[in-house]
Amino acid sequence: MLKSISNHLRLVVDDNRSADLETRFDLPGLNTFLKAFEELTSWTLQCQVSEPVRADRALGRMTMSVDGELEYLCLNPLAADAKQGMETPLVTRQFGQGLSRILTELQSTRRALWQREAELATAIPVVSDQEDASQLASRIQSVLRGTVECLDGSAAALYLLDDATSKLKLRSHWGLPHLRFVEPARPLRGAMADLEALTGKAVVLEDTREFPHWNVPEEYLSAICVPVTGPNAILGTLWFFCERVRDFSSQDTQLVEMSAGRLATELERRVLLNAVDDNQSLQDQQEAIQQWVQDRARIVPPMLDGWSVSQAQLGPADSAGFHHWRLLDQDHLMVALSGMGGAGPQGVLTSALIRGALQSQIQFTEEVVEVLQNLNQVTWASSPSPAPCSMILARIDTEDGWVESASAGTMDAYILRPHGWEPIVRDELPLGIEPEAGYLKQRHQIARGDILVLMNDRKLEPMDDGLDTTQIAEILLRHSHLTTQEIAQLAVQLIQEQVGDEQARSVVVVKRDDP
Numbered sequence: 001m002l003k004s005i006s007n008h009l010r011l012v013v014d015d016n017r018s019a020d021l022e023t024r025f026d027l028p029g030l031n032t033f034l035k036a037f038e039e040l041t042s043w044t045l046q047c048q049v050s051e052p053v054r055a056d057r058a059l060g061r062m063t064m065s066v067d068g069e070l071e072y073l074c075l076n077p078l079a080a081d082a083k084q085g086m087e088t089p090l091v092t093r094q095f096g097q098g099l100s101r102i103l104t105e106l107q108s109t110r111r112a113l114w115q116r117e118a119e120l121a122t123a124i125p126v127v128s129d130q131e132d133a134s135q136l137a138s139r140i141q142s143v144l145r146g147t148v149e150c151l152d153g154s155a156a157a158l159y160l161l162d163d164a165t166s167k168l169k170l171r172s173h174w175g176l177p178h179l180r181f182v183e184p185a186r187p188l189r190g191a192m193a194d195l196e197a198l199t200g201k202a203v204v205l206e207d208t209r210e211f212p213h214w215n216v217p218e219e220y221l222s223a224i225c226v227p228v229t230g231p232n233a234i235l236g237t238l239w240f241f242c243e244r245v246r247d248f249s250s251q252d253t254q255l256v257e258m259s260a261g262r263l264a265t266e267l268e269r270r271v272l273l274n275a276v277d278d279n280q281s282l283q284d285q286q287e288a289i290q291q292w293v294q295d296r297a298r299i300v301p302p303m304l305d306g307w308s309v310s311q312a313q314l315g316p317a318d319s320a321g322f323h324h325w326r327l328l329d330q331d332h333l334m335v336a337l338s339g340m341g342g343a344g345p346q347g348v349l350t351s352a353l354i355r356g357a358l359q360s361q362i363q364f365t366e367e368v369v370e371v372l373q374n375l376n377q378v379t380w381a382s383s384p385s386p387a388p389c390s391m392i393l394a395r396i397d398t399e400d401g402w403v404e405s406a407s408a409g410t411m412d413a414y415i416l417r418p419h420g421w422e423p424i425v426r427d428e429l430p431l432g433i434e435p436e437a438g439y440l441k442q443r444h445q446i447a448r449g450d451i452l453v454l455m456n457d458r459k460l461e462p463m464d465d466g467l468d469t470t471q472i473a474e475i476l477l478r479h480s481h482l483t484t485q486e487i488a489q490l491a492v493q494l495i496q497e498q499v500g501d502e503q504a505r506s507v508v509v510v511k512r513d514d515p
Contacts, residue, residue: 311323333510361375372393388431411456
C-alpha cells in the first residue's frame with residue numbers, strides 16, 4: 001500500500017553558527033580579548049540575528065564571514081541576575097563600538113581581498129561590479145566547500161599559475177585561515193605534487209609524512225592533488241586536505257577531479273563573458289568611428305553657375321579614403337580625392353590626419369604641388385610606418401576651365417570629351433613613403449560639356465594591377481548626357497562589377513555644363 005505524501009512545503013535550514021566568536025571571525029586571540037573585556041566591564045559581547053530590544057546595547061551590524069549574513073554585535077550584562085532595564089555604561093558602550101568598527105573594517109578588507117583573488121584567478125582587471133565579483137567568488141568557494149563536505153575532509157584550496165607559469169598562487173580556499181591569501185605565491189619549481197598533477201595525473205597522498213619530498217602546501221596528514229585544466233590551457237591545481245590519515249577510493253579521486261572540472265568551467269565562463277564585453281566595447285567603438293567618418297564625409301557640393309559636382313563610393317566610408325572640395329578666391333575650385341592602402345584603425349587615423357592637414361594647407365597655398373609636398377612631409381613625420389595614401393588634387397579655374405592637377409600614389413583621373421577621353425595623371429610615390437618625393441603638375445582644360453572623373457581605383461600593393469579604368473571611361477563616355485550624380489553612381493556600379501566588395505572605392509565627378 002502506498003503511503004500518502006504530504007504536500008506541505010518543508011524548509012531545511014543549516015544553522016551551524018557557533019557561539020565562539022574567535023572561531024566565527026577566524027581571528028586568533030579574539031577570545032582572550034573578550035575575556036579581558038568581560039573582566040573589566042562585567043559585560044559580554046555577543047552576536048545575534050535579530051535586533052536587540054534596547055538600542056543602547058546594539059553596537060552595529062556586520063558579516064561574520066566574507067559571504068555570510070549580517071548579524072548584530074550586542075552588549076549583554078555578564079551577571080545572570082542583572083536586570084533587563086539595566087542601562088549600559090557609557091565607557092563600556094564606547095569600548096564595544098570601537099571594537100565593532102575594527103571588526104567591520106577587518107571584514108570589509110577580507111571581503112575585498114576575497115573578491116580580488118577570485119578576479120585575479122581569471123587574469124582579468126578588477127571589475128567595478130562588486131555584486132558580480134561576489135557571485136564568482138561564492139561559486140568557486142561553494143565548489144570547494146561541497147568537495148570538503150562530501151569527502152568528509154578538512155580543507156580545499158585552488159592554486160592557479162601566473163602568466164610566466166613559474167608560480168602557483170592561492171586564489172580560493174575552504175577551511176584554511178584567511179591570512180593564506182596574503183602569503184606569496186609558491187614556486188612551481190620543486191613542487192613535485194603540483195608538477196606531477198599538471199601532467200594530467202591525480203596525486204593521492206594517504207599519509208603525507210611518508211612523502212615529504214612532494215612538498216604538500218599545507219600541514220595535513222592526507223591529501224589529493226588534481227589538475228585544473230581547460231580545453232586549451234592548464235590553469236593550475238586543486239588540493240583536497242584531510243587532518244587524519246585515510247585511504248582514498250577511486251570514487252573519491254574522481255569527485256575531486258569533477259570539482260576541478262567545475263572550477264575550470266567557472267573560470268573560463270568568466271573569461272568568456274569578459275571577452276564578450278570587450279568585443280562589444282570594441283564593436284561600439286568601431287561603430288562610433290564609422291559614424292564619425294561618415295558625418296565628415298557629408299560635404300555639401302559647391303554651388304557654381306555652369307558647374308556641377310557629385311561623389312559616390314563603394315564600401316564603407318572609413319576604408320574608402322576621403323574626398324574634399326572647396327571654393328577658393330578668384331573663382332577657383334579645389335577638388336581632392338584620396339585612397340587608403342590600409343583599412344582598420346591605422347587607415348582611419350591616417351585618413352583623418354591627412355584630411356585635417358589638407359584643409360589647413362589649402363588656407364595658405366593654392367599650388368597643388370606644394371600642397372602635396374607638405375602633406376607628404378606631414379604623413380612622413382606622423383608615424384614611422386604610416387598607412388600608404390594616394391591622393392589627387394585638382395585646382396579648377398571656373399571662368400576658363402583650366403585645371404592644374406598633381407597626384408601621389410595610384411590614382412586615376414580622366415577628362416571625358418565629346419569624342420574621346422584623356423588621362424591626366426600618372427603613378428607617383430604614395431604620401432609618407434619618401435620625405436623628399438617630388439610631384440609633377442599637369443595642366444589641362446575642361447571645355448563646356450566636358451566631364452572630369454577622379455577615381456581611387458587601386459590597392460596600394462605592388463602586384464595589384466587595379467581596375468580596367470579605360471573600359472570604365474569608355475562606358476562613361478557613352479553616358480555623358482547623364483547628371484554628375486548619375487555618372488558617379490554608374491562608375492561605382494562598373495567598379496563593383498570588376499572587384500566586388502573586396503576593396504572600397506570612391507568616385508568624384510565634376511562637369512562643366514553646356515551653354
